[in-house]
Amino acid sequence: MDQNIEKFDLAIVGASLAGNYLCYLLSSTNLKIAIIEEHKEVGLPLQCAGIVSQKLIKIINLPKEIVLNRVKVAKIVAPKGKFIKLSGAEEPYIIDRIALDRLFHEMVKNKKNIHYFLGEKFKTFEYIKESGEKLLVIETSKRVLKVKMLIGCDGPLSSVAKSLGIKNKNLYAMQIRITANLEENEAAMYFDPRWRELFGWIVPEGNGIFRIGMACSQNIVKNFQIFLKQLKIDFKQKKDQQGGLIPYGMMNKLAFNNILLLGDSACQVKATTGGGIINLLTATKYAADCIKKSFKINNFSRKIIKRYYENPCLLTIGRQLKIHYLIRAVFERLGNKDFLKLFEIIKTSKIENLINIYGDMDFPKTFIFKLLRIPIVVSFLMKFIIKNPDIFVILLRIAAK
Numbered sequence: 086m087d088q089n090i091e092k093f094d095l096a097i098v099g100a101s102l103a104g105n106y107l108c109y110l111l112s113s114t115n116l117k118i119a120i121i122e123e124h125k126e127v128g129l130p131l132q133c134a135g136i137v138s139q140k141l142i143k144i145i146n147l148p149k150e151i152v153l154n155r156v157k158v159a160k161i162v163a164p165k166g167k168f169i170k171l172s173g174a175e176e177p178y179i180i181d182r183i184a185l186d187r188l189f190h191e192m193v194k195n196k197k198n199i200h201y202f203l204g205e206k207f208k209t210f211e212y213i214k215e216s217g218e219k220l221l222v223i224e225t226s227k228r229v230l231k232v233k234m235l236i237g238c239d240g241p242l243s244s245v246a247k248s249l250g251i252k253n254k255n256l257y258a259m260q261i262r263i264t265a266n267l268e269e270n271e272a273a274m275y276f277d278p279r280w281r282e283l284f285g286w287i288v289p290e291g292n293g294i295f296r297i298g299m300a301c302s303q304n305i306v307k308n309f310q311i312f313l314k315q316l317k318i319d320f321k322q323k324k325d326q327q328g329g330l331i332p333y334g335m336m337n338k339l340a341f342n343n344i345l346l347l348g349d350s351a352c353q354v355k356a357t358t359g360g361g362i363i364n365l366l367t368a369t370k371y372a373a374d375c376i377k378k379s380f381k382i383n384n385f386s387r388k389i390i391k392r393y394y395e396n397p398c399l400l401t402i403g404r405q406l407k408i409h410y411l412i413r414a415v416f417e418r419l420g421n422k423d424f425l426k427l428f429e430i431i432k433t434s435k436i437e438n439l440i441n442i443y444g445d446m447d448f449p450k451t452f453i454f455k456l457l458r459i460p461i462v463v464s465f466l467m468k469f470i471i472k473n474p475d476i477f478v479i480l481l482r483i484a485a486k
């Protein structure tokens with residue numbers, strides 16, 4: 086039996102952005118890496134609207150052809166159609182997500198120490214002891230591997246996370262790409278109680294093509310039809326269609342003996358927008374450092390993984406993700422009148438200025454603290470809390486995490 090077991094230093098499950106970028110960051114070590122992906126082609130199926138802040142170029146070396154467009158204006162639409170347009174220094178990128186996933190795969194796929202197993206599904210793992218050392222035996226749909234570490238980059242429905250007793254709460258998402266006569270430099274967010282857990286979106290891809298989508302916790306097909314009707318968009322005119330799941334909540338536990346979770350499998354996703362790219366790339370750098378350290382000291386215990394991966398994540402993206410979760414909780418409880426009041430506050434106070442200086446799509450902490458110094462905002466929030474006392478339960482949940 087042992088003769089049929091293939092030995093690797095580590096196995097990564099999932100060859101999407103988290104898995105490929107991690108593989109790239111580790112490719113210059115001499116670690117023998119297996120990367121298991123259930124789909125036959127990297128980058129497909131596409132499950133992304135591709136809107137990412139400029140932080141992307143601070144994290145990775147971004148080839149310019151991956152950027153398809155830039156957004157200058159954010160349009161926020163209240164349930165009954167009134168809207169506000171905001172612009173700031175952020176000007177996010179609209180990216181070619183398939184190309185981004187493939188970028189890292191192309192860079193490492195021919196390296197001797199990297200072994201991609203495409204079209205192969207991770208099934209289970211079990212711990213074994215060998216010469217006093219704790220190892221993992223992993224079963225895929227085609228082979229059995231023995232490794233020192235296992236990395237779960239297998240997305241919202243992560244089998245690795247499930248095996249560890251962790252289950253994400255996910256939203257359903259639908260998106261079409263369509264040619265339309267809309268604003269090329271404007272991204273829009275449509276709020277509505279029927280899809281209150283997120284929003285309907287219009288993202289301008291460039292060249293007259295728009296990505297129109299939505300995410301919510303139930304009735305996604307029906308709600309998406311309502312949304313398209315509202316926009317006077319004919320579904321049949323679509324160029325193509327995407328679907329997917331978006332984890333919803335705060336970051337999960339990341340560290341286990343010999344195992345770590347990364348990306349959507351760990352819910353490293355902003356609850357305000359469903360965006361995961363910046364957080365997962367940030368977390369991947371910590372994961373790569375942690376893996377290198379673990380192999381250097383030959384220690385794969387939960388304690389070491391917590392120290393070098395989970396704790397740095399908690400102190401950086403983890404804190405910001407908690408704020409996203411709180412903002413989301415507030416947004417979910419806003420009615421049409423609350424939105425209109427908010428728009429009025431934004432127009433009459435210094436908030437537009439603050440957005441320009443401190444607005445940050447990924448790390449909102451500084452902006453939120455600045456907002457809380459504006460008396461009219463505090464008064465709005467006090468009234469909101471009196472009307473929605475259950476927000477305290479969310480605050481307690483956040484504090485306890």
Ligand SMILES: Cc1cc2nc3c(=O)[nH]c(=O)nc-3n(C[C@H](O)[C@H](O)[C@H](O)COP(=O)(O)OP(=O)(O)OC[C@H]3O[C@@H](n4cnc5c(N)ncnc54)[C@H](O)[C@@H]3O)c2cc1C
Pocket residue numbers: 098099100101102103104121122123124132133134135136137205206207208238239240241242243244258259260298327328329330331347348349350354359360361362363365
């Ligand atoms: C409709 C939609 C729009 C989005 N828009 C944006 C956006 O505009 N900006 C943004 O920042 N983020 C966006 N996101 C979120 C972003 O796409 C995710 O955060 C990101 O893709 C997570 O990457 P990942 O590598 O962690 O997981 P995933 O991209 O989910 O990849 C997981 C990989 O694991 C593989 N896998 C799963 N199970 C197994 C198994 N058992 N065996 C082998 N392989 C397996 C899957 O096939 C997949 O390739 C969007 C998500 C959706 C669904």
